[in-house]
Amino acid sequence: MENEAKIKNRGWIKNAAIIFLTVMLVLTFFSNTILNWSLPEVSGQYAGxxxxxxxxxxxxTVKANMNYNVVLEETRKIESVLVKAGDIIVPGQTLFTLEDYENTELDQAEQSLEEMEFNYQMKILGKTDDTETQSNLEELYExxxxxxxDRVEAVKNTDLVKxxxxLVKIYQNERDKYTQSVSELEQQVSELTNGEAADxxxxxxxxxxxxxxxxxxxxxxxxxAEKNDIYEEISGSIDLSYSAALSAYESAKKAYDDAYTELEYMQEDYDALVNSSESYEKLLxxxxxxxxxxxxxxxxxxAAQSEYESAKTAAQNAYSGNIDSDSEYNKLVEDQKIYDAALKEYNEALASGDPDRIQSAKDALDALTDYSKEISALNAYRNAKSxxxxxxDAVDIAQAEFDEAKNNLENASSATDSEITTAKRNLDRQKQTVSEYSKALAKARAELNQATTDDNRLKEAKDAVTAAEQSVKAYKKESETIQKELDSLLSDETKRVNALLKEENEKLKAVTLKYDEENKKLTELQSKVTExxxxIDEQIKTxxxxxxxxxxxxxKQEEQGNKEDMIFNLELERDLAAIEKQREKVEKLREKTYDMEVVSKFDGTIAAxxxxxxxxxxxxxxxxxxxxAGKGYTxxxxxxxxxxxxxxxxxxxxxxxYWWANELKLTVSAIKPDTSKPNEGKIVEIDIDGEVTNGQTLNVSIGERQSxxxxxxxxxxxxEDADGKYILIASAKSTPLGSRYIAxxxxxxxLAKDNINSAVDAGSDYGYEYVISSSTAPIEDGSQVRLVKS
Amino acid sequence: MKKYSKALLIGLIISIISLAIFGITMLVKNGISGSLESQYAAERWQSDSGEVRYGQISCFIAEDAGFTFAQIPQIEQSIETKLTEDSYAAPEGAKLFLSSGFSETEQEYSVGSVSVNARTYCTGSDFFLIHPHVMTSGWYYTGDELMESGVILNEALAFKLFGGINVAGMKVTMGGRECVVLGVTSGPVSEKEKKQWTPEDPADEPCAYISSDFSMILDPELNVTCYELVLPNPVKDYAIQIAEECVSFPEGKIEFLQNTDRYSVVNIVKNLSSSSERVIKTGTVYYPYWENAARIADRTCVPLAFIFAVTAGVVAVYILFVISILFINKEKLIKSGILFAGAKISEAKLKLKQIHIKKRRKDNEENNDQI
Structure with a gap:
């Protein structure tokens, strides 16, 4: 039972171990995948x-640069509106018609004045008998x-004249402006025609x-030209051409080499003759x-042989053993050493006086043998033998040398003296020839050097001339090109200025026409105004x-009457004063215009x-x-x-x-403080050139600067964090399991920023590595990451 | 002592189990609270050098308190003054603290003939540093743009207006003004916050973000309902004190909340006692979507707090039990301790002596060999 339990336990442990090892193996093989799966994935790009x-x-909102508001100075009722927003109008064009002016106030005032005057007159008429005075008064009233x-009419005409x-003034100014512009442009055209282009x-x-x-x-x-002169001068100064000098030098060299070779051969023959004579005597x-x-x-x-014989005999006599044996000889030497040491000890013992020592040394010495004689004889024998x-050996060597000398002597031959003398004479003659050829060669070499120098100078001069010619050609071509460009520019500029001139002329013509028309109208109106x-006010006052x-x-006439007359007179005075006041009131009410029409004073467009x-x-x-019109928009x-x-x-x-944006030209004309928000903002004023309308709203972009x-x-x-702004880069690190990336x-x-990107300064820490811009999970410095698979 | 050994053993086993439960509960708590990115802005802002600790404070303000974006620069100025007085200064090129207001409104967005009404969040430029979002295209505003008229759309709004989501750089009309789309977001990084951001079908709820500078142009009187700060917090409650001093409103109109360490074990156990009060809302303060997500997490952490308290209590009780037993049997323990110590000392001395004898014997043998 116990055994069975033990076996079961062992089996369980074995299974657990197998499972554990299997799991570890799988994890090891897939460790890279598992690790990668757990890492945050990042994407980014290389900064550059x-x-x-x-x-x-x-x-x-678009606003016209100059607007004019049509207003009335009194309360009126509009009869009809003859224009609408967007209509183009001209000066003098009727815009509105007004209903008849029922100025009740004036009517009432005039009526009460009339009544007051009538009552006054009736009073006077009722009282006065002076008909003459009365008729005079009536005439004056009339x-x-x-x-x-007349005054009312005059006021109306005067306003029209004003x-x-x-308008005449405005048109005149414009005409003068266009006239000046035209004359400037004509001046420009004339300058351009003459080839001038100062502006x-x-x-x-x-x-x-x-x-x-x-x-x-x-x-x-x-x-x-200068280089050509130099070339001619050099060419003229050369006497001998390079090719002629070269061929002369080559001929002289050949002659010299041949003569020298011959000399060498003759020298060899002479030396051989002399050597042969010398060597026979030496050999002998x-x-x-x-x-x-x-x-x-x-x-x-x-002698050595006899010495040897005697030494051998002596050694044989002295030593009984083998006199040629080295081992016996060495043993004798060793034994003799021992004997010498014992002898030395004995002598020392004797010197010390120690009897025991002496005795023991003596005993030791007596036990040994002195082989000095044998050794001496053997040494003599050995020396004699060697x-x-x-x-x-010396005899053998001498014999060999004798045989060689004899052999050499038998083979040698000897030259005669006459042969040597002849050879010497020929040799000397050849040496003389070589010397002459050498001088000729030196001269030819000098001439060749001179010719080379002259030829180089000539070549340099020729190169200089060629370079100068090329330079002239290049500058000529450049001049022609620039001339062509200038002509083309002049032609374009002339065309442009002519076009401008034509435009300005047309504008001048139009404005002159308007000026003439308006002037004529003014003359007519002025003619209507006589007073x-x-x-007229003066006349009225009079x-x-x-x-x-x-x-x-x-x-006065009445004053002379009775008291009732005085009262009457006082009443008359009072009435007269009231009449005066009423007259002034009526005058004031009449001073206003009684126009029935509202007309335009300018060219333009009805905005509202x-x-x-x-x-x-x-x-x-x-x-x-x-x-x-013509004043632009902002x-x-x-x-x-x-x-x-x-x-x-x-x-x-x-x-x-804006659909028609390409037809508009907008430019920043001013940047001014915003009075509603001082120190916080500014107002940018933009000039608009093109077809827009007052009140139109535009979305604009200014100053697209690209840096x-x-x-x-x-x-x-x-x-960003508490230490400031930063970027994260993926730096690679090699490991046994492959490359790992660390943030x-x-x-x-x-430095700068727009809606998409930012320009940064990373200092020397950044080496253009991969910059992380997004990740699947939050990452920080030191985090391990994996790059997104592209 | 022997009679307590069984109890000690059982207590030890129970303590180990409690510690294991504590650890598992801690993992669960981290899982719940760790994903709420908006609560950890201070930890993210704090640099790796970690010289100064930071704390995140949220101020929830009632709409009728009349707090507008125009008042924020003044509050920032007073915060900076207080920090400077306490010798805090920002490193070169960096900010010393983060500050962002938040409000919500409704605007109409149109592209061509297509018009969509969308919920529009008006935020300060530091908002996205505190509440990270996933950007599917473009990026968000950071406060140093030249033009303030940039908008960030969510995917639903971008799709409705343009038919796609890769629309950064395109133009859209909002409030009668032409704006540039700076980016498109799929929502907060945290899934829990995202659920509160669009509680209904996310594909059908259009919303957008605009900067506070732009919202002041559109509606200067727009009320700020949440104001967040990330301030240096070197000691406990330093940051929240500064916030309370500088952002001052009548009682009942403002609530202060310290986000940092909100989900620490100590804090969630402390909040157990006030968990029922936190369910009731007594003021007129409005919570934005991320705070709703955080409050749901708070509620989820209540049973966890209970578990923390119980397990910690069990371990504490066991330790006390052990100490008390030791105290009761202190004389016996001391005596046995002394005996034990004495035996150990003797044993050590004997060993040392043996070593000396061996060494001397060896030396003698060597000397003999030499002789």
Whole structure:
């Protein structure tokens, strides 16, 4: 039972171990995949050169640069409206008609004046008997009435004249302006025809360029002439051409080489003759020496032989063993050493006086044998033996040398003296010839050097001439090209100026026509005005004074009456004063115009009509707004102070979302403070050239500036924390399981930014690695990441 | 002692089990609260050098308190003054603290003939540093753009207006003004916050984000309902004190909340006592979508807090039990301890002596060999 339990336990453990190992194996194989699966995936890009576009946008309403408001100075009722918004009008054109003026106030005032005058007159008539005075008064009253009617007419005509005079002035100014413009343009055309282009910077620059090119050409031609002269001079000064000098040198060299070779051969033959004579004597001497040497070595060998014999005998007598054995000899030497050491000890013992020591040393010494004689005899024998062997070797060597000397002597031959003398004579003659050829060669070499130098100078001069000719050609071509460009520019400029001139002429013609028409109208109106309202007022005042005088006269006559008359007179005075007051009131009411029509004073377009038929208009109300023609349009948009820094006067402005945007030309004309928000904002004023209408709303973009930067990254790559802004790069690290990517923090400074990208400065820490712009999970510096598979 | 050994053993086993339950509960708590990215802005803002700790504070303001975006710069100025007085300064090129207001309104967006009404969130430029969002195209505003008229659309709004979501850089009209689409977002990074961001079908709920500068142009009187700060918090409650001093409103009009360490074990156990009060809303303060998600997480953490308290209590009780037993039997223990110590010391001395003898013997043998 126990065994079974044990077996079961072992089996369980085994299974668990197998499972564990299997799991570990799988995890190991798939560790990379598992690890990657858990890592956040990142995407990004390599930062590099790019551009940042900034622009300021805004919306504004178009306004005409000059508007005119049509107003009335009294309360009137509109009978009909003859224009609508958008209509183009001319000066004098009727815009509105007004209903008959029922000025009840004036009517009442006139009526009460009439009543007062009538009552006054009735009073006077009832009282006075002076019919003459009365008829005089009636005449004066009649005259006064006529004068007042004349005044009304005069006021109306005067206003028309004023309006017409204003228009004439405007047209005159415009005519003068166009006249001046035309004369300036004509002046420009004449200058251009004459080839002058003082006003155009481009043409002036081109002319200057042409001048410079012509000067360069002249200078190049001068240099060419100079170089040609130098070439001619050098060519004329050369006596001998290079080719002739070269062939002369080559001939001289050949002759010299041949002579020298011959000399060498003759020298060899001579030396051989001399050597052969010398060498025979040497060989003979050597033979004799070798023979002598042989004899000496033989005799020495004999002596050594006898020495050997005697030493051998002595050694045999001294030593009984083998005298030739080295081992026996060495043993003897060793034993002798021991004996010598014992002897030395004995001597020392004797010297010390120690009897025991002496005795023991003596005993030791007695036990040994002295082999000095044997060794001495053996040494003598050995020496004699080696001497004999050396002498034998010497004899062998001497014999060999003798045999060689003898052989050489038998083979040698000897030249005669006469042969040597002849050879010497020939040799000397050849040497003389070689010397002469050598001098000729040196001369030819010198001439060749001179010819080479001259030839080089000539070549240089030729090259200089060629270069100068090419330079002249190039400058000529440049001049021609610039001339062609200048002619083309002049022609274009002339065409442009002519077109402008034609336009200005037409405008001048139109404005002159308008001026003449208006002038004519003014003359007609002026002719209608015979007396001015002031003159008529004077006459009215005079007549009234006369009336007053006459009335006073009549009153005076009554004053002489009784008390009732006095009261009557007082009443008359009071009535007269009241009449005067009423007259003044009536005058004031009459001074206003009684126009039935409202006419336009200017050319333009109706921007707005604020009234309708039947409406009552109070004094000062605006009936219509007119955009005066030819004065342009503007648009204003508010911007912040920071936005205003990105804009400059003169910047082009583009319109967004407008079909006819390409036909409009918008330019920033001014940047001014916003009075409603001082220090917080500015107002940008934009001039519009093109077809727009007053009140139209436009969306504009100003100053699309594009700046280039070395490092541009997407905005999503810029991160920020308490230490400032930074980007994360994916830095690769090699591991046994493959490359791993770690997010690394690089601090940056943002230089510029638009809606998509930012330009940054990363300092020296950034080496253009992969910048992380987005990730599937939050990451930070040091996080391990995986790159998105592309 | 022997009679307590069984109790000690059982107590030890129970303590180990309690610690295991504590650990598992901690994992569950981290799973619930860890995904609420909006609550960890201070941890993200704090740099790796970690020299200064940061804290995140949320201020929920009633709509009738009259707090507008125009008042925020003044509050930021007073915060900066207080921090400077306490010798805190931002490193060069960095900000010392984060500040963002939040409000909600409705606007009409149109492209060509297509018009859509969408919920529009008006936020400060630091909003997305505190509440990270997933951007499917483009990026969000950071406050240093030249033009403030940029909008961020959600995918539903982008699809309704343009028929696609890769529309960063395109133009849209809003409130009569032409705006540039800066980016398109699929919502907050946290899934729990995303559920509160669009509680209904996310594909059908259009919404957009605009900067506070732009919202001031459209409606200067728009009321801010939430104001968030990430401030240096070197000691406990420093950041919230600064917030309470600088963002001052009448009682009942504002609530302050410290997000940092909101889901620490200590805090969620402390909140057990006030969990019933937190269900009741007494003021007129409005909570934005991320705070709703956080409050749901708070509610989910209540039973976890209970478990933390119980398991910690069990372990504490066991430790006390052990200490008390030791205290009761202290004389015996001291004595046996002394004996045990003495035996050990003797044993050590004997061993040392043996080593010395062996060494001396060896030395002698060597000397003999030499002789």
């Amino acid at each position: 050169y790019g551009q940042i576009k900034t622009s300021v946008t805004g919306t504004g 005259t006064l009435k006529e004068l007042k009617e 309006g017409s005079e204003e 155009s910077a481009e043409l002036a620059a081109k002319l200057e360029e042409l001048e410079v090119a012509k000067k360069n050409l002249e200078a190049a031609e001068e240099i060419l 001497k050597k033979y004799q020496d070798a023979e002598k040497e042989l004899e000496e070595s033989k005799s020495m060998l004999e 001497a004999k062997e050396e002498a034998s 001015t309202p002031d003159q 007549t009234e004074k006369q009336i007053e005088t006459a009335e006073k006269e009549a009153i 009509v604020n009234v309708y038929s039947g409406s009552t208009v109070n004094a000062g109300d605006i009936l219509a707004e007119i955009e005066i 648009l204003e948009i508010p911007v912040t102070t920071e936005q205003s820094r990105a804009i400059a006067v003169g910047d082009r402005v583009t319109v967004d979302g 280039s930067y070395n490092l541009v990254v997407p905005n999503s790559a810029i991160r 690394k923090r690089i601090p940056v400074t943002v």
